[in-house]
Amino acid sequence: MTDAMPLPGEDSEWLEADGLGGFASGTVSGVRTRRYHALLLTAAHPPADRTVLVNGIEAWVETAAGHTGLSTQRYHPDVIHPRGFERVAAFTREPWPTWTFRLADGTEITQELLVDPDSCDTLLRWRRISGAGPCALAVVPLLSGRDYHALQTANPAFDFTPQVRGAEIGSCVTWRPYPDRPAISALTTGTYRHAPDWYHQFIYVAEQARGLDCVEDLAAPGSFSFDLAHPEPGLMLLRAGESAPVRVRALADRMVATARVAREGPTLLRSAGSYRVDRGRGSTLMAGFPWFTDWGRDTFIALRGLLLAIGDLETAEAILTGWAGAVSEGMMPNRFPDSGEQPEYNSVDASLWYVIAVHDFLAASGAAGRSPQSEPALRAACLAILDGYAAGTRFGIRADADGLIAAGQPGLQLTWMDAKVGDWVVTPRIGKPVEIQALWINALHIAATRWEPRFSRIEAMARASFAGRFPNPAGGLFDVVDVDHVPGAHDASLRPNQIFVVGGLPFPLLTGESAKSIVDAVEDELLTPLGLRTLSPNDPAYVGRYGGDARRRDGAYHQGTVWPWLLGPFVDAWLSVRGRSEAALKEGQARFLPPLEQHLGVAGLGHVSEVADGDAPHGPGGCPFQAWSLGEYIRIRRMLGLEAF
Structure with a gap:
C-alpha cells in the first residue's frame, strides 16, 4: 500500500466515454493515479485493443504576477509538482468535466474537457473568465502510444518527429511515436514549438496500492502557446490518426453545441x-x-x-x-x-x-x-x-x-x-x-x-x-x-x-x-x-x-x-x-x-x-x-x- 497522502479530489474520478470502448478519464485533482487515466485512449477494434495515446498535459500560465502551474503531476517516490490542485476553485462534471482555477492575483481560468462520441476526439478548451492584463497559457502534451494495461519507459524507438500543417487556420501537429500504433494529431488555435524531451518516473498510486507496476515515463514533444488575454478560448482537439488541417474554432463550436444538446436531461x-x-x-x-x-x-x-x-x-x-x-x-x-x-x-x-x-x-x-x-x-x-x-x-x-x-x-x-x-x-x-x-x-x-x-x-x-x-x-x-x-x-x-x-x-x-x-x-x-x-x-x-x-x-x-x-x-x-x-x-x-x-x-x-x-x-x-x-x-x-x- 502506498504511503502517499491523497490530494483533495484524488479519489473522485470522472469519465468521458466515446461509444467505441475508448474514453478519457482522470481525477478531480488533475493528478493521474491509474495507468488508465488519459485524455486520448482509443479502441482499434471496438471495444477492444485499446491504446493510450495522450496520457495528460503539463500546463501553466504567465501573467503579470508571474508563472503559475495548472496541472498536477506526481513523481516517484511522492513528489507533487506542479501543484495545480491547490488552485482548483471549483469542479463540475456537468455537462462535461470543467475546472475553474483561481490564481493568486485573482485571475480565474476555466479548463473544459469533452469527448465527442461521433469522432472519438477529445476537446480541451481554456478561457480566462476574470482578470486583466497579459495571460499566456502553455500546454505540453504527454504522450505514450501503449496498450492501456501496460506502462512506457523512455526509449530510443519513440519518434518525436512532428508534421506541422495548416498554420493559417490553426495548427495541426501530428506525431507517430511507434509504427504499429495510431498516429496522434493535435489541432489547436495555439502556436507549436518543438522541444522533444522525456518526463521521467510518474507514479500512479492506485496501481501501487494494487501491488502492480506503477512508474512510467512519458514523452513531451513540445509546447503549444495560447493568448488567453484574447476573448476567444484556447482550443486543443486531440485525435487518433493523421488529420488534415481544419478550422479548429468552427469544429470545436459544433462539437460543443452538439454535445450540449445531447447532454440535456438527467445525469x-x-x-x-x-x-x-x-x-x-x-x-x-x-x-x-x-x-x-x-x-x-x-x-x-x-x-x-x-x-x-x-x-x-x-x-x-x-x-x-x-x-x-x-x-x-x-x-x-x-x-x-x-x-x-x-x-x-x-x-x-x-x-x-x-x-x-x-x-x-x-x-x-x-x-x-x-x-x-x-x-x-x-x-x-x-x-x-x-x-x-x-x-x-x-x-x-x-x-x-x-x-x-x-x-x-x-x-x-x-x-x-x-x-x-x-x-x-x-x-x-x-x-x-x-x-x-x-x-x-x-x-x-x-x-x-x-x-x-x-x-x-x-x-x-x-x-x-x-x-x-x-x-x-x-x-x-x-x-x-x-x-x-x-x-x-x-x-x-x-x-x-x-x-x-x-x-x-x-x-x-x-x-x-x-x-x-x-x-x-x-x-x-x-x-x-x-x-x-x-x-x-x-x-x-x-x-x-x-x-x-x-x-x-x-x-x-x-x-x-x-x-x-x-x-x-x-x-x-x-x-x-x-x-x-x-x-x-x-x-x-x-x-x-x-x-x-x-x-x-x-x-x-x-x-x-x-x-x-x-x-x-x-x-x-x-x-x-x-x-x-x-x-x-x-x-x-x-x-x-x-x-x-
Whole structure:
C-alpha cells in the first residue's frame, strides 16, 4: 500500500466515454493515479485493443504576477509538482468535466474537457473568465502510444518527429511515436514549438496500492502557446490518426453545441449511456471502466437496468440479437479478449442470464405494445442453450438425473464468484450452486410457457429436487450441494447467492415463510448500505477489507467483499416478502436509496463502484464505473416506485 497522502479530489474520478470502448478519464485533482487515466485512449477494434495515446498535459500560465502551474503531476517516490490542485476553485462534471482555477492575483481560468462520441476526439478548451492584463497559457502534451494495461519507459524507438500543417487556420501537429500504433494529431488555435524531451518516473498510486507496476515515463514533444488575454478560448482537439488541417474554432463550436444538446436531461441517463458501445456491426455493453471490456454475464445482467428499465428497447434488442449468434455448444461466451476475436466460453451462468434478459426484453416489449421481429432468433438462441445444458456441454455443465444443473472441474471457476490466482480457485463451487438452479428453473419455465412445453417435465423435476435438497436444517439454503460432485456433500456457507431464489429473477422459487427466512438471514449477516457481503462476517474465511496486491484482492473478492449489484435482487426479495404496499415502497426508498445516492458523488462520479469493503465504513473499491452496479441501482429505483432517473 502506498504511503502517499491523497490530494483533495484524488479519489473522485470522472469519465468521458466515446461509444467505441475508448474514453478519457482522470481525477478531480488533475493528478493521474491509474495507468488508465488519459485524455486520448482509443479502441482499434471496438471495444477492444485499446491504446493510450495522450496520457495528460503539463500546463501553466504567465501573467503579470508571474508563472503559475495548472496541472498536477506526481513523481516517484511522492513528489507533487506542479501543484495545480491547490488552485482548483471549483469542479463540475456537468455537462462535461470543467475546472475553474483561481490564481493568486485573482485571475480565474476555466479548463473544459469533452469527448465527442461521433469522432472519438477529445476537446480541451481554456478561457480566462476574470482578470486583466497579459495571460499566456502553455500546454505540453504527454504522450505514450501503449496498450492501456501496460506502462512506457523512455526509449530510443519513440519518434518525436512532428508534421506541422495548416498554420493559417490553426495548427495541426501530428506525431507517430511507434509504427504499429495510431498516429496522434493535435489541432489547436495555439502556436507549436518543438522541444522533444522525456518526463521521467510518474507514479500512479492506485496501481501501487494494487501491488502492480506503477512508474512510467512519458514523452513531451513540445509546447503549444495560447493568448488567453484574447476573448476567444484556447482550443486543443486531440485525435487518433493523421488529420488534415481544419478550422479548429468552427469544429470545436459544433462539437460543443452538439454535445450540449445531447447532454440535456438527467445525469444518470448519461451515465447509463456510457456503457453502450459498438462491437463489429452490433452493440454491446461494457462491463465497466477503466479495465473491463464486454462480458456476457455482466452484459445480460446490466441490460435490465441500463436499457430495459429506461425503455431503450431498441438498443436492448440489438444487443440480444447480436449475442444470439454467439451460442456454441449451448453456451454463451462470457468474455471477449482485449485483442483477438476468439471468445471465451467459461461460465455456467452467463448463458442462463441471457435467457432471463430475453424474457425481460420480450415482456417489456409486450407491455409497450411492441412485437419484436427478432423473437425467432432470440427463441432459437435460448432453446439452443437449454438443449445444450440438458444434454451436457463444456466443463461438466449438464442436467443431472435429478433435473438440477451440475457444473465444474478442478482448477476452473464457472460461477460469478470467479476469482482465481494462479492455480488457486478461491471459491470453486463445483457441484450444484444454488443461484445456478434458480436461473436454470427460471429459464426452463420461460421456455416451457412461451415456446416449448416439452421443458415442463424437467422443470417440475428440478423444482422438486431443489425443494428437497437445498433447505439447510440450520436455516436458509445451502450454497452448493453435491460439492465436488460428491452426492450428499454440501456447502453451508452463508453467501448472497440464495437471494436469487426469492428475488432478482422473474419467477421466485420460494414464497411465504421459507422466503422470509432467507431474506432475514441475508439481511442480518450480509446486508450493508452499499450492497451484500459475499460471505458472512461470522465465517472463519471472511475477509473484511478489499485491497492489496492481486492475491490479497482476489482472496477477498468473494470472501466478504460487498457487491452493490446484489442489492437489486435483495430489494426485490425484500419487497416480495413484505408486500409492495405504499408503506413498504416508502420505507424502501428511505432505507436503500440514500447510501447509493451519496455514493454517486464519490469514487466514479455519477456511477456505482464494482465493490466495497465488507467492514464499515464500506469504502468503495475495484472498478469505479461498473455497469451492473449502476444498472441495479436504476432497477431499484423502479422497484421502489420511482422514475428511473
